[in-house]
Amino acid sequence: MARTRLAALAAIFGLVAAAGVAGPQAFAQPATAADTERGNGQLGALSGEGGDPALGATVYQQRCASCHDTPTGRTPSKAVIGNNTRAHIADTLIEGVMAPMAAGLTTHERSSVAAYLSTRKTGQAGEVGEDAPLCKAKAPPMSLDGPQWNGWGRTDAQSRFQPNPGFSAAEVPRLKLKWAFAYPGARNGQATVVGGRVFVNAFSGSVYALNARTGCAYWRFDAPAGTRASIVVGRLPAAKGGKARYAVYFTDFTKSAYALDAETGALIWRTRVDDQQEVQMTGSPALHDGRLYVTISSAEEAIAADDKYECCKFRGAVVAVDAVTGKLLWKTYVTPGPAKPFKTNTKGVQMYGPAGGAIWSAPTVDPKRGLIYVATGDSYTDVDFPNADAIMALDARTGAVRWSRAFAQGDNYIVGCYGKFGAGANCPRPAGPDVDFGASPILHTLASGKQVILAGQKSSQVYALDPDAQGKVLWEQRLSTGGPLGGVEFGLAADPTTVYAPVSDVFSQTGHPKPQLTAIRIADGKILWTAVSPITPCAWKNPFCSPALSQAVSASPGVVFAGAMNGHFRAFDAATGKIVWDVDTAAPVTTVAGREAKGGVLDGAGPTIAGGMVYVSSGYQGRSGTPGNVLLAYSVDGK
Numbered sequence: 131m132a133r134t135r136l137a138a139l140a141a142i143f144g145l146v147a148a149a150g151v152a153g154p155q156a157f158a159q160p161a162t163a164a165d166t167e168r169g170n171g172q173l174g175a176l177s178g179e180g181g182d183p184a185l186g187a188t189v190y191q192q193r194c195a196s197c198h199d200t201p202t203g204r205t206p207s208k209a210v211i212g213n214n215t216r217a218h219i220a221d222t223l224i225e226g227v228m229a230p231m232a233a234g235l236t237t238h239e240r241s242s243v244a245a246y247l248s249t250r251k252t253g254q255a256g257e258v259g260e261d262a263p264l265c266k267a268k269a270p271p272m273s274l275d276g277p278q279w280n281g282w283g284r285t286d287a288q289s290r291f292q293p294n295p296g297f298s299a300a301e302v303p304r305l306k307l308k309w310a311f312a313y314p315g316a317r318n319g320q321a322t323v324v325g326g327r328v329f330v331n332a333f334s335g336s337v338y339a340l341n342a343r344t345g346c347a348y349w350r351f352d353a354p355a356g357t358r359a360s361i362v363v364g365r366l367p368a369a370k371g372g373k374a375r376y377a378v379y380f381t382d383f384t385k386s387a388y389a390l391d392a393e394t395g396a397l398i399w400r401t402r403v404d405d406q407q408e409v410q411m412t413g414s415p416a417l418h419d420g421r422l423y424v425t426i427s428s429a430e431e432a433i434a435a436d437d438k439y440e441c442c443k444f445r446g447a448v449v450a451v452d453a454v455t456g457k458l459l460w461k462t463y464v465t466p467g468p469a470k471p472f473k474t475n476t477k478g479v480q481m482y483g484p485a486g487g488a489i490w491s492a493p494t495v496d497p498k499r500g501l502i503y504v505a506t507g508d509s510y511t512d513v514d515f516p517n518a519d520a521i522m523a524l525d526a527r528t529g530a531v532r533w534s535r536a537f538a539q540g541d542n543y544i545v546g547c548y549g550k551f552g553a554g555a556n557c558p559r560p561a562g563p564d565v566d567f568g569a570s571p572i573l574h575t576l577a578s579g580k581q582v583i584l585a586g587q588k589s590s591q592v593y594a595l596d597p598d599a600q601g602k603v604l605w606e607q608r609l610s611t612g613g614p615l616g617g618v619e620f621g622l623a624a625d626p627t628t629v630y631a632p633v634s635d636v637f638s639q640t641g642h643p644k645p646q647l648t649a650i651r652i653a654d655g656k657i658l659w660t661a662v663s664p665i666t667p668c669a670w671k672n673p674f675c676s677p678a679l680s681q682a683v684s685a686s687p688g689v690v691f692a693g694a695m696n697g698h699f700r701a702f703d704a705a706t707g708k709i710v711w712d713v714d715t716a717a718p719v720t721t722v723a724g725r726e727a728k729g730g731v732l733d734g735a736g737p738t739i740a741g742g743m744v745y746v747s748s749g750y751q752g753r754s755g756t757p758g759n760v761l762l763a764y765s766v767d768g769k
């Protein structure tokens with residue numbers, strides 16, 4: 131039961147389609163009714179919305195007061211708990227350390243306790259000193275010059291390559307932990323480095339500006355809901371006679387995009403970019419030429435495992451927002467039109483389609499052609515549509531679809547349906563193979579000046595596409611059997627000549643999973659080397675103690691950094707694939723706040739490299755089920 135429930139929740143809160151469902155052995159049973167409440171369900175709770183404080187008070191008395199009214203040892207007092215956002219308390223009860231204490235409570239009861247307990251104000255700057263010591267020295271002036279990793283892929287070409295890391299490849303074996311920061315919440319965004327600061331965000335809704343070298347804090351902003359897509363920083367036009375201002379952009383699970391003042395954390399604008407149910411905001415926004423591009427993904431693929439759920443209506447989308455004003459400029463859906471009723475499921479519940487096409491990853495900007503590229507996920511019903519599992523090129527100014535190329539046909543899939551005829555009443559027939567694109571496309575320029583689009587799919591296929599021929603395939607390589615939680619999940623990295631593809635394969639339908647890192651020559655698709663991800667023990671005992679390379683990888687000259695689900699963060703020699711550095715990120719560390727913390731599973735947001743430092747997030751509590759979620763900052767000799 132515990133394992134099934136964990137698995138179901140991991141599926142709901144993980145990168146659902148890019149994670150999808152695992153093999154039948156782990157995810158055979160559909161999620162319980164409590165896991166899949168409709169409407170403002172699990173994700174609603176994580177958005178900090180809904181919840182009835184009066185009901186929450188009753189639940190608290192019955193289920194929590196015995197420990198939290200008379201706190202001893204590690205138990206925090208009611209007042210201390212209250213200092214967290216609603217989203218964080220709800221998250222603790224749904225997938226965090228208090229999930230066992232909340233067993234049997236409905237989602238509504240959990241969000242009600244959170245609404246009753248939380249006293250923290252959201253939508254404004256908060257008291258950061260409790261999470262990290264305040265910086266004693268004044269912050270350096272904000273600037274877009276200097277070392278940086280700005281947004282998901284360092285630049286909006288999304289290469290995940292740092293040409294100027296601030297250390298040599300030969301120094302990488304000497305990387306040591308310089309500082310650590312404990313995130314509140316079960317998952318987090320990726321570190322963004324700009325202007326001597328590292329901007330990070332957590333599933334508690336908190337966004338932080340920390341000193342990039344020391345981890346001391348400048349400010350914290352509390353969004354009402356979980357935030358896990360990475361932050362991007364840009365310059366705002368200066369007021370007349372005033373100095374330049376810089377904005378920090380991010381999204382949260384209230385389906386909103388935000389701009390904050392990068393120096394103070396003050397809110398500049400907030401815009402709700404979508405109004406569908408159970409929306410997740412997993413893809414990081416991209417910023418270019420005054421427009422913020424935001425992608426929309428969904429948990430409906432997991433929620434539809436409930437036979438009573440009217441599957442499915444979600445439509446993946448891209449939204450462009452004016453970066454200065456927050457005004458919505460355009461929105462383009464992945465599916466051809468709103469879902470319509472098409473049949474009843476095997477339990478007589480109405481079904482709708484087409485649905486799906488979640489966009490899990492960040493958009494990629496092509497300024498030369500005036501396009502943005504997005505990578506889409508699967509379809510949720512038997513009603514096929516052309517843009518599922520596709521790379522789409524949209525006009526950056528209008529959102530019009532210029533071309534779209536799909537890489538699977540009939541990939542109709544929801545969680546729990548693996549195998550041709552899954553038991554769930556909403557399962558498409560046949561179902562699968564669940565081969566979303568979870569990773570951002572990379573726009574790569576070869577030495578010749580010729581550009582290619584690199585893409586990696588959960589099928590484990592890696593492609594080079596021609597941006598001058600509507601995405602025509604120049605080469606492709608298949609690295610394993612792929613499938614749910616398989617193949618390329620969160621992200622490829624590309625240096626000037628080579629693309630590095632991590633293979634997850636937590637489970638493999640053939641029984642031959644191949645967690646590995648593969649280097650492919652971009653010019654012609656030749657495989658240069660394959661490094662098998664070593665099997666190592668971990669403290670957590672679920673299927674996510676795996677050598678799977680699901681987390682996005684990153685590169686700097688001569689080195690590729692890759693994190694495995696078993697907690698090992700490694701550097702591979704870019705020429706040979708040999709492991710040159712290996713740390714266990716699950717080991718206990720002392721945080722900048724002076725507390726003991728530890729990481730765990732490495733998944734989702736990947737390493738970032740800038741200014742002589744390498745940052746990685748470890749924990750992803752929703753996967754391992756064990757507490758601990760930290761940002762680890764490494765430098766040569768820890769100096």
Ligand code: HEC
Pocket residue numbers: 190193194195196197198204205206211219222223226227228231232243757
């Ligand atoms: C049997 C005792 C017990 C009960 C009952 C209990 N808790 Fe806890 N709670 C703890 C302990 C111990 C910790 C500290 C856990 C740790 O540090 O690993 C904790 C931690 C927490 C935290 C902080 C978690 C974090 O990561 O910030 C929250 C929030 C919380 N509890 C809420 C609740 C709520 C709400 C209930 C009722 C539904 C509840 N607890 C029931 C013992 C209990």
